[in-house]
Amino acid sequence: MLGKLLKYETKATARWFLPMYGGILLFALFNKLFMLFNFSDMDVHGIPVFFQSILGIVQAMTVFLYVMIIVATFALTFFIMLQRFYKNLLGDEGYLMFTLPVDASSHIWSKLLVSVFWTVCSVIVTILSVIVMAAYPEMFQDFALFCEKAFQVLFTQTGLNATAFFIEFVLLVLITLFTGNLMFYASISVGHTRGKHRVLYAFVAYIVFYMIQQIITSVVIVVAGMVLDTNYWTDLMMDTAPTTLIHIIMIFSILYNVVAGIVYYLITNYVLSKKLNLE
Amino acid sequence: MENRVLLECKGVTKNYPSKMALNFLNLTIERGRIIGLLGPNGSGKTTLIKLISGILTPSSGVITVNGNPIGIETKKVVSYLPERTYLNSWMKVRDIIAFFKDFYQNFNEHKAYDMLKRLNINPNDRLKTMSKGTKEKVQLILVMSRDADLYLLDEPIGGVDPAARDYILDTILSNYNENATVIISTHLIYDIERVLDDVLFLQNGSLVMASSVDEIREQQGKSVDELFREVFRC
Numbered sequence: 001m002l003g004k005l006l007k008y009e010t011k012a013t014a015r016w017f018l019p020m021y022g023g024i025l026l027f028a029l030f031n032k033l034f035m036l037f038n039f040s041d042m043d044v045h046g047i048p049v050f051f052q053s054i055l056g057i058v059q060a061m062t063v064f065l066y067v068m069i070i071v072a073t074f075a076l077t078f079f080i081m082l083q084r085f086y087k088n089l090l091g092d093e094g095y096l097m098f099t100l101p102v103d104a105s106s107h108i109w110s111k112l113l114v115s116v117f118w119t120v121c122s123v124i125v126t127i128l129s130v131i132v133m134a135a136y137p138e139m140f141q142d143f144a145l146f147c148e149k150a151f152q153v154l155f156t157q158t159g160l161n162a163t164a165f166f167i168e169f170v171l172l173v174l175i176t177l178f179t180g181n182l183m184f185y186a187s188i189s190v191g192h193t194r195g196k197h198r199v200l201y202a203f204v205a206y207i208v209f210y211m212i213q214q215i216i217t218s219v220v221i222v223v224a225g226m227v228l229d230t231n232y233w234t235d236l237m238m239d240t241a242p243t244t245l246i247h248i249i250m251i252f253s254i255l256y257n258v259v260a261g262i263v264y265y266l267i268t269n270y271v272l273s274k275k276l277n278l279e
Numbered sequence: 280m281e282n283r284v285l286l287e288c289k290g291v292t293k294n295y296p297s298k299m300a301l302n303f304l305n306l307t308i309e310r311g312r313i314i315g316l317l318g319p320n321g322s323g324k325t326t327l328i329k330l331i332s333g334i335l336t337p338s339s340g341v342i343t344v345n346g347n348p349i350g351i352e353t354k355k356v357v358s359y360l361p362e363r364t365y366l367n368s369w370m371k372v373r374d375i376i377a378f379f380k381d382f383y384q385n386f387n388e389h390k391a392y393d394m395l396k397r398l399n400i401n402p403n404d405r406l407k408t409m410s411k412g413t414k415e416k417v418q419l420i421l422v423m424s425r426d427a428d429l430y431l432l433d434e435p436i437g438g439v440d441p442a443a444r445d446y447i448l449d450t451i452l453s454n455y456n457e458n459a460t461v462i463i464s465t466h467l468i469y470d471i472e473r474v475l476d477d478v479l480f481l482q483n484g485s486l487v488m489a490s491s492v493d494e495i496r497e498q499q500g501k502s503v504d505e506l507f508r509e510v511f512r513c
Binding site: 001004007008012015088092093094095096098099100101102103195196274275276277278 | 295297332333335350354355357359361363364365366369378382
């Protein structure tokens, strides 16, 4: 059943994102074309100054619109994430969704996976559009060469395994996306358990969740600081390379986000399966 | 002989912050009945139907359908028509039919297309462009095209014209089979009286009367409509 939910969730949201992606790539192409015809050289071809300035304005507009579409796409990603959960599950459309023979956890996963999918797609399309604008024949070879060099330099200068760090970083960003979405879902769900002012309570729940996370983070840092201050740990730290410490911090952050995500998931699932009250 | 009991409510109570919508309701409903759920506004009709369909959670008490507590198993066999439109407006009629077919094994696609044709609704129309009445018809078609055990119809004829009303009632009647029960909540008693087997009168969240229509006619010599006006006289 999750597969079917994913199919319809993707269909329902694709009609928003695909046109935006088309827009981004189209304007990237326009920008590229403008860059190819460098207008400062144009008077050689006999184009009057007047037209040059018009073209200059158009060029600036295309760059501006390109940036605006990217901003709008990411705003849309966020808005659709909230709207699909709030309206499709807990609004009138919830009458349909929650009378389907599907359990609450499948509903949560379908919303979550599709939302993360579109966020990742938005990032990929933005990167693609930059590649379109920067494109020249040997670009990919040059880029590969640059990466190899950069990773090498990082390693020889600091001893940091850049590949491992990169993987950890991507993993952390992905996990944070999941947890971030679930934090909104949990807040909306907590708001839903109230009879009135559900949106207001959702806001309050979000702030409370945020503060709890901040407190836990602070406590962990303080405790870690106190523990690490003892002689045993100080000696051990001296022997540990600073790069290992970076890996430890990254892995700890990933685990911390996984735990937070699980807690938010459990809250959401509890409300949707045990406390559902569609009005 | 298989168990004839389809729906059971035991001590079902539903509290809203401001009031009690259902007050310790006990109810047993068998298969093969067409039941009118009647009562004045705010008597708990919609609350009861929403509890059975699983979009509300009772404050206390237990509801079972086919012996199963409300959940995936009961949602497979309960077909619910809410009093509002729940259709995603971006879909075409054809899309929402595919949606129902995908999720409900007991959905009969041919029946749905047949009824659309009878009511002159084009499957390629977008739900967004439809009038409220047409949307209600589409929803009713979707709900009645399932071979369910229990149909819950909340105000099914409120928003449609009298001609469609007759067609809808005929549809409900022709869908009748001895294993399925239909519960219809409505104020328009006069219109649906002819199709009902039993009536349940709800008032302030309590069951004040449960009787068969024949009993009312024979013993009281009244129509359900007359009895309703008498019981709930303001």
